[in-house]
Amino acid sequence: MSRELETAINAAKEAGSIAVQTFGKLDLTKIHPKDYKDFVTEVDNACEERIASAITSAFPDDSMLCEEGSTANGTSGRKWIVDPLDGTLNFIHSFPVFSISIALCDSHNDLVTGVVYQPVLDELFTAExxxxxxxxxxxxxxxxxxxxxxxxxxxxxxFKEYHYLESYVSMLKDVIHDSAGIRRAGSAAIDLAYTACGRFDAFWEYKLFPWDYSAGVLLVREAGGIVTSFSGNSDVSAHHSIVAGSPVTHPLILEKAKKYFQEHL
Structure with missing residues (x-):
């Protein structure tokens, strides 16, 4: 195990411990609006502080991008991408589906390390x-x-932007016809981790941010899967859409994404 992966694992587990200790007992005064239909809790911030501290202590020359605003401008060319609590709305409602996501990009912007930790089930997904x-x-x-x-x-x-809702609903109807079932867990990091281990056969979503998907993208690819944008571009960082799946399911979902989201690509 590399030092980078070990650091990410330890940081994720420490953050997970903070989240689990508070889960189901969150005071409403600890919840704050961040954007339209988007919230942040003091637990998100505490988890992010713990992760950021662990990473900057171990790798002070690396940069960092975190969902809740923690940053570091290092000189190494490497960048850590962190979602301290992916699935905050679930957490607020005591719905036990949330995760901690930590990824590392090298100086060429390639994903090299990824960790997704689901603390309620104590499930640790890792990839290098x-x-x-x-x-x-x-x-x-x-x-x-x-x-x-x-x-x-x-x-x-x-849940926030509706200009592509009709495209989404049309694609959803099509996928329903060509599947046994659809799931919406509320954590893209978990969706990607579950796709990596075969629990889900594929995953798609429009309008995601790097902290939502970075670790999960590496998990899927290292597990033998394919991840692209809706346009089929493998550089998902240049877009805000994800299609992830096996060599069988990815082409099927991608075809539908291109069909229904053509005007948004």
Whole structure:
């Protein structure tokens, strides 16, 4: 295990411990509006502070991008991308689906380390570039299902921006016809981690940010899957859309994304 991965794991588990201690007991005064239909809690901030401190202590020359605003401008060319609590609305409502997501990009902007930790289940998803992906230390692989009647597909439903709602609903109807079921967990990091280990056969969502998907993208790719934007571009950082799946499911979902989101690409 690299020092980078070890640092990310320890930071994620420390943040997870903070979240679990407060889960189900969050005082309403600890919740603050951040944007339209978007919230931040004092737990988000505490988790981010713990992660940022651990990373900057271990790698003071690295840069950092965190959802809640913590930054570091290092000189190494490397950048850590952090979502201290992905699924904040779930957390606020005591819905036990949330995660901590930590990723590292090298000086070429390639994802090289990824950790997604789901503290309620104590499930730790890890990946390093070229070394595969694991769940609690055991290798994982994307789904091998090939019959659409058996596919379980994950997605993210638009909740703030509605200009693409009709496109989304049209695509959703199409995916429903070509799958056994749809799930919306409320944490893109978990959706991607579950796609990496084959629980979900594919995942798609429009309007995501780097902290939402970076660790999960590496997980899926290292687990043998494919991740692109809705246009089919492998550089998802240049877009705000994700299609992730196996070599079987990714092309099927991508085809539908191109069909229904053509005007948004």
């Amino acid at each position: 570039k070229g070394k595969g992906a694991c769940l609690n230390g055991n290798p994982i692989h994307v789904s091998t299902r090939n019959d659409p009647e058996h596919f379980l597909i994950a997605t993210g439903i638009p």
